[in-house]
Each structure stands twice: as structure tokens, then as C-alpha cells.
Amino acid sequence: MLILTIVVVVVALATLATTGFVVVTRRRLPRKPPESLPKRLPARTETPRPRPDEIPPARAGPVGTVAPPATAEEVPAGVSPVGEVGVEPDVEVGVEPDVEAERPRIRDRMARARTLLSGYLGSVRSRGKIDDSTWEELEEALILADVGVLATTRLLDGLRLKVKAGEVTEAESLIAALRSDLVDVLAGDRELRMAPEGTTVWLFVGVNGVGKTTTIGKVGLQEVSKGHRVVMAAGDTFRAAAADQLEMWAQRAGASAVRGNEGGDPGAVVFDAVQHAAARGCDLVLADTAGRLHTKTNLMEELKKVRRVAERPPGMVMETLLVIDATTGQNGLIQARQFASAVGVTGVVLTKLDGTAKGGIVVAIADDLAIPIKLVGLGEGVGDLVEFDAAEFVDALLAPQ
Ligand SMILES: Nc1nc2c(ncn2[C@@H]2O[C@H](COP(=O)(O)OP(=O)(O)OP(=O)(O)O)[C@@H](O)[C@H]2O)c(=O)[nH]1
Numbered sequence: 531m532l533i534l535t536i537v538v539v540v541v542a543l544a545t546l547a548t549t550g551f552v553v554v555t556r557r558r559l560p561r562k563p564p565e566s567l568p569k570r571l572p573a574r575t576e577t578p579r580p581r582p583d584e585i586p587p588a589r590a591g592p593v594g595t596v597a598p599p600a601t602a603e604e605v606p607a608g609v610s611p612v613g614e615v616g617v618e619p620d621v622e623v624g625v626e627p628d629v630e631a632e633r634p635r636i637r638d639r640m641a642r643a644r645t646l647l648s649g650y651l652g653s654v655r656s657r658g659k660i661d662d663s664t665w666e667e668l669e670e671a672l673i674l675a676d677v678g679v680l681a682t683t684r685l686l687d688g689l690r691l692k693v694k695a696g697e698v699t700e701a702e703s704l705i706a707a708l709r710s711d712l713v714d715v716l717a718g719d720r721e722l723r724m725a726p727e728g729t730t731v732w733l734f735v736g737v738n739g740v741g742k743t744t745t746i747g748k749v750g751l752q753e754v755s756k757g758h759r760v761v762m763a764a765g766d767t768f769r770a771a772a773a774d775q776l777e778m779w780a781q782r783a784g785a786s787a788v789r790g791n792e793g794g795d796p797g798a799v800v801f802d803a804v805q806h807a808a809a810r811g812c813d814l815v816l817a818d819t820a821g822r823l824h825t826k827t828n829l830m831e832e833l834k835k836v837r838r839v840a841e842r843p844p845g846m847v848m849e850t851l852l853v854i855d856a857t858t859g860q861n862g863l864i865q866a867r868q869f870a871s872a873v874g875v876t877g878v879v880l881t882k883l884d885g886t887a888k889g890g891i892v893v894a895i896a897d898d899l900a901i902p903i904k905l906v907g908l909g910e911g912v913g914d915l916v917e918f919d920a921a922e923f924v925d926a927l928l929a930p931q
């Protein structure tokens with residue numbers, strides 16, 4: 531019996547010891563992952579796409595590969611050594627950034643202009659009939675919107691004829707007729723032309739501060755997105771910061787930039803940019819110019835020279851775009867006349883339409899000089915540049931709030 535008891539106790543103790551060990555072992559050993567599960571989760575590859583205007587400059591491409599200076603034969607006399615920034619876009623050409631998807635609407639950005647005109651037009655509409663006050667209010671509204679005296683007179687004379695002929699009999703149809711006449715005045719070809727062969731040059735001219743460099747940046751991004759290989763020429767040598775600003779835009783757009791020294795010859799920079807583009811298989815040069823000069827040389831004479839130099843083969847100046855600040859009012863018309871007679875402007879870029887209650891200056895320019903308005907700037911962001919749409923613009927001016 532004693533032996534049996536001892537055996538039972540020994541067996542019981544042995545069982546306990548084994549179970550305890552297993553429990554301890556279970557607690558201490560880490561769990562093995564099942565063979566079917568991957569050891570690590572794959573890294574997340576999808577990142578949210580930034581909006582074009584959120585792209586910080588630092589995000590743009592591998593920068594800073596300074597090219598050797600152009601050879602002496604390539605550069606006309608007096609040219610400073612020229613450097614370039616990296617040409618590799620950080621975006622896949624034609625895919626990102628999707629500028630079109632972000633296209634701001636003229637109407638949304640012109641709220642201030644609508645507020646200005648809606649009072650006058652509301653008053654004209656509310657009377658229903660056409661009387662002396664109708665003509666006075668329309669005239670005042672158009673002058674206030676910066677359409678200018680000449681264009682306003684021409685537009686109202688045309689409307690008076692329609693009223694006289696009985697084609698228009700009440701206020702609502704008078705405003706509709708004004709709308710349609712304004713759209714007609716603003717009709718024009720908005721295309722930005724590429725040369726069939728050679729290196730296309732688009733020159734950007736305009737007085738200082740109107741938005742030339744910013745516009746080049748925005749246009750550069752749009753053209754790179756379309757698949758063009760773009761070179762930006764820092765033809766504004768008035769201050770070094772202007773070339774720095776252009777380089778920053780080039781980096782954002784995935785373009786290259788060619789610059790000279792401060793105070794250097796702008797024509798030489800543009801010439802060099804064309805040679806650079808041709809050598810690297812780039813098809814489009816966007817040339818910045820100064821709105822003012824160091825020397826006493828007349829700005830228009832200097833621009834004529836830049837243009838002549840840019841025309842040297844393989845360069846072909848296909849567009850000379852006059853940049854006008856919409857907030858400068860009738861001064862814009864005077865600028866347009868001067869630049870048009872000096873360098874043969876092919877189109878107008880109207881900037882800062884977002885910051886003005888006006889914008890009618892485009893009607894004055896189109897009426898007076900028959901130069902098409904090609905692009906409008908609607909803000910400082912990289913995506914804030916759209917092709918001018920006459921109907922959308924006129925609706926933004928005249929539509930009730
Ligand atoms: N709100 C608004 N600001 C703009 C627009 N376009 C340009 N700007 C601003 O206008 C200012 C002048 O722009 P720049 O591009 O430097 O003008 P610029 O003609 O090159 O000037 P200079 O080099 O001095 O001759 C900058 O602060 C721009 O951000 C626009 O469409 N809307």
C-alpha cells in the first residue's frame with residue numbers, strides 16, 4: 531500500500547512538472563507566424579497626388595547639374611557664361627501634374643467684377659423699357675469695367691442702331707445684344723503656335739511687375755504636361771533675382787533654364803537658350819524679358835534686338851505675348867499700342883484678373899488693336915492660368931449674381 535501511494539504521488543508530481551513546463555514554454559516562446567503569411571507587409575506605394583499649386587519647389591527634379599559654359603563660338607560677343615538647371619522633370623510627362631483637372635473658372639475668380647456691374651445691369655433690367663437712363667447706366671458700367679471710352683462708344687452706337695431698327699425693344703434683349711457684341715469683339719484665335727521645324731520661341735514682353743515670369747512658369751508647366759521639352763531663357767538681366775525666380779519655375783515645371791549675368795546682354799541669353807534647346811532636342815524656348823533696363827537704351831529698341839537674335843536659325847519666334855496686368859486700367863491699352871508697334875505682338879496674356887473688379891481692358895485692346903487675348907491669369911498658383919474664353923468672360927462680367 532505504501533509503495534502504491536508512493537508511486538501515485540511520484541506520477542502526480544511528474545505530471546504537474548510536465549504541464550507547468552509546457553505552460554512556461556508556451557508563455558516564453560514567441561508565436562511563429564503561419565507559413566502562408568508574408569513576413570513583412572509590402573510598403574504602401576500609393577501616395578495622394580498633390581495639387582499642382584501645392585508642389586513645393588524642392589520637390590522638383592534633380593536640380594543643380596550645372597552645365598559647362600557654352601563654347602565661345604556659340605555665344606555672341608559680350609555674353610556671360612551661361613549655366614543651366616536640371617532638365618529632368620520629377621513628373622511623368624503628360625500625366626502629372628494634371629493642370630486641366632484643376633482648371634479654375636473665370637467666372638468664379640471674377641466675382642468682384644460681377645458685383646460692380648450687377649448694380650447697373652440690375653437697374654437697367656428692372657425698368658424693362660429702354661430710355662435715356664438705360665444708355666447712361668450702360669455707359670457708366672462699361673467705363674467702370676475699364677472697357678474705355680472709345681470701345682464703349684462704339685459698342686453703344688451699334689446697340690442704338692439695333693434699337694432704332696426695331697431689332698431690340700426692351701432692356702433684357704438689349705443686354706443680350708451687348709453680350710453678343712462683346713463676345714464678337716473678343717473673338718480671336720487663341721492658339722499658341724509651334725514652328726513646323728526648328729526651335730519655337732515664345733517671347734514674353736511687358737512692363738515690370740505685370741506677371742511675365744510667373745506666366746512663363748505656368749505656361750512652361752502646361753507645355754511640359756503636353757509633352758514638349760521646354761527651355762526657359764532668363765532674358766531679364768535687370769536683376770539677378772529675376773533669373774533665380776525663373777530657375778525656380780523651371781524646376782517646378784520640369785524645364786531647363788538658361789541664364790546670363792546680371793546686367794548682361796538679354797539677346798545673348800535668348801540666343802544661347804535657342805542653341806541649348808537645339809543641342810538637347812528641346813522644341814520650345816520661353817523667353818523672359820525685362821520690363822526695365824540698366825542702360826539708357828530704349829526698352830523697345832532692346833526688345834527689337836532680342837527678337838532679331840531669337841529669330842536666328844534654328845530659332846523661330848512664333849508668338850510674342852504681351853503680358854498686361856488687368857488692374858492697371860487704361861494704361862494697359864497704351865502699353866499694348868507701344869509694344870505692338872515695336873515688336874509685333876501676336877497675343878495678350880491678361881494677368882491678375884482675380885484681383886480686379888475690372889478686366890474690360892481686354893475689350894479695349896481687342897477693339898483698338900485687334901490683338902487676340904490668348905491667356906488669362908487668375909491667381910498666383912501654378913495652375914491659375916487658363917485659355918481665354920470670350921463667352922465665359924463676358925458672362926462673368928454681365929451675368930446677374
Ligand atoms: N493675383 C495674381 N497675381 C499674379 C498673377 N500673375 C502674377 N502675379 C503676381 O504678380 C507679381 C509679379 O509677377 P512677376 O511674374 O514677377 O512679374 P514680372 O512681369 O516678371 O515682373 P518684373 O520681372 O519685375 O518685370 C508676383 O507677385 C506674382 O505672383 C495673377 O494672375 N494673379
Ligand SMILES: [Mg+2]
Binds near residue numbers: 743766
Ligand atoms: Mg520677371
